[in-house]
Amino acid sequence: MADEPYDGIAVLQGDASGNLRWVVSVDASDGSLLVMLNLFRRDRYVSGTGFASGRSFGGTVLQSSRGHADGLPWHVLARTGASVTRAVATTDRGTEVELTLSPLIAEYGSRFAAAVMPEGECPCEVRVERDGVVLDAGPQHRWPCPPTVGW
Secondary structure, three states, rough: OOOOOOOOOOEEEEEEEOOOOEEEEEEOOOEEEEEEEEEOOOOEEEEEEEEEEEEEOOOOOOOEEOOHHHHHHHHEEEEEEOOOEEEEEEEEOOOOOEOOOOOHHHHHHHEEEEOOOOOOEEEEEEEEEOOOEEEEEEEEOOOOOOOOOOO
């Protein structure tokens, strides 16, 4: 998790319960693509998570990450292929949470998605769809659910 907010170019934002606001930003200034989700309580930065990726999407339709910090709900961040029309996270309790999906960001040939999970629920899998057809789904290989201690 980041110790301070990352300022790249904001491509998506939203609100969650508990006076939380989130912002997805991207930066490609070093040749790779850094995708970050920053959480704010009111206007104060409280947490962030993200991942680095190649500028080219490389044939996949989903790259994702999740984050968690003490006192905050789990959150999910994803980069999707341009053809994706819906992204959904499924929690350890079976709740399906639809991620907010950006429009196509042509410069990166991608869409970006994010959501904050319901309090006390852990995201275990993410799926992406195009017009109701699942394009990619499954447990994230490094996402134990429920999470192990110290995750």
